[in-house]
Amino acid sequence: MSKQWPTVSKQSRGDWRVDLGKVFGKRTVFTRQTEKEAKELASFYSKERERLGKLGASLTPNEILEFVRCKESLNGRSMTDAVEFYMRSNPIMVKSHTLRETIDALIEEKIEKNRRPRTYETSLSRLNTFAKSFGRDGGDVRAFTREVVETWLKMKSFTPATERGYLRELHGLFAFAGRRGWADGNCIAAIDKPSVETQPLLILTVEEVRDILRMADNRDVAGYALQLFTGVRPAEARRLKITNWDRSKQLIYLGANVSKIRRERYVFVDHSLQHWIDHALPSMLNLDFIPPGFDKRRRDLCDHLGIKWGHDILRKTFCSYHLAKHQKPEFTAEQMGHVGGLAVMYRHYRVPVTPEEANKFWALSPDGVIKQEEVA
Numbered sequence: 001m002s003k004q005w006p007t008v009s010k011q012s013r014g015d016w017r018v019d020l021g022k023v024f025g026k027r028t029v030f031t032r033q034t035e036k037e038a039k040e041l042a043s044f045y046s047k048e049r050e051r052l053g054k055l056g057a058s059l060t061p062n063e064i065l066e067f068v069r070c071k072e073s074l075n076g077r078s079m080t081d082a083v084e085f086y087m088r089s090n091p092i093m094v095k096s097h098t099l100r101e102t103i104d105a106l107i108e109e110k111i112e113k114n115r116r117p118r119t120y121e122t123s124l125s126r127l128n129t130f131a132k133s134f135g136r137d138g139g140d141v142r143a144f145t146r147e148v149v150e151t152w153l154k155m156k157s158f159t160p161a162t163e164r165g166y167l168r169e170l171h172g173l174f175a176f177a178g179r180r181g182w183a184d185g186n187c188i189a190a191i192d193k194p195s196v197e198t199q200p201l202l203i204l205t206v207e208e209v210r211d212i213l214r215m216a217d218n219r220d221v222a223g224y225a226l227q228l229f230t231g232v233r234p235a236e237a238r239r240l241k242i243t244n245w246d247r248s249k250q251l252i253y254l255g256a257n258v259s260k261i262r263r264e265r266y267v268f269v270d271h272s273l274q275h276w277i278d279h280a281l282p283s284m285l286n287l288d289f290i291p292p293g294f295d296k297r298r299r300d301l302c303d304h305l306g307i308k309w310g311h312d313i314l315r316k317t318f319c320s321y322h323l324a325k326h327q328k329p330e331f332t333a334e335q336m337g338h339v340g341g342l343a344v345m346y347r348h349y350r351v352p353v354t355p356e357e358a359n360k361f362w363a364l365s366p367d368g369v370i371k372q373e374e375v376a
Helices: 035-057 061-073 079-089 099-112 117-134 146-156 160-179 206-215 221-230 234-238 271-283 294-305 313-326 329-336 342-348 355-362 366-375
Strands: 007-010 016-023 026-032 251-254 265-268
Touching: 007 035, 016 035, 026 035, 035 146, 061 079, 099 117, 099 160, 117 146, 117 160, 146 160, 206 221, 206 294, 206 355, 206 366, 221 234, 221 271, 221 313, 265 329, 271 366, 313 329, 313 355, 329 342
Parallel strands: none
Antiparallel strands: 007 016, 016 026, 251 265
């Protein structure tokens, strides 16, 4: 009975070791935190060796003879070292680029093109997760195929939505490699994306909004109110300061350095928001709407209140109640900075609410909410 490859063993310190032995002439070992992760990685490389074995079985007798003669001529040195030496020495050969080099070059290009940090940081996180499965440098980016990527995706067992996110980032990576001439085509282009079931849009009820504003840390109240009563994007809220608020005109200015689409715009400050800003102003740190630690405190608060949080939930909440109050879709879309038309707003942000509920939402004020807490 043949020995299992690669070997999986538990370390004395508690993590797990996946030993591939010598790969391309170099000892290759990975560590994972759990047995499940280690076995998934071992299964991935086992299937990859099986795939390469099938390719080897397709070699003609003359190709096999040539390989054996070359190996014999190397006198114990690895074929990988010989090929790499030849490619370095022969100016006619196309220079190879590793997966790691390609990722670094792609992120550098995003930075040079003035992409926002949150954009390329998300890309880098996902691409690093992909690269870690292929060793320190990942090997020649030209060697990646559709089969390799599909095997990796099966090994990771992502949800359909997460898999689509990774395919989007990998498509960009291999398209970049193709533009640079580092890869032949885009191996991701032929991979079918999984379907994602549309989930019902989630917004906060008036009672949940009241509880959040009543129970939130004083430092965070202005940040919640800003997003609830203007519909600005979370990333935009993080770049806004109280100095962007023109009190005399009841407007908040979003410059090109703040707006997601880098187009300046104004958002109208409803009386509800004005009252909440005045209430929270003494507690605002550095005049930021979103202070450090906001996200952690938000998670803790929602756990305490039993509130289910969803993506862009404050923005969706604003959209739903604003549209129900004003019945002017163009006005709501303008406030939100939509450039994709009303269809995008209705499809991705608006949940039907009654005019009565909308009136209750826009009537929320520090006097009513805070006094309710004091009476209780």
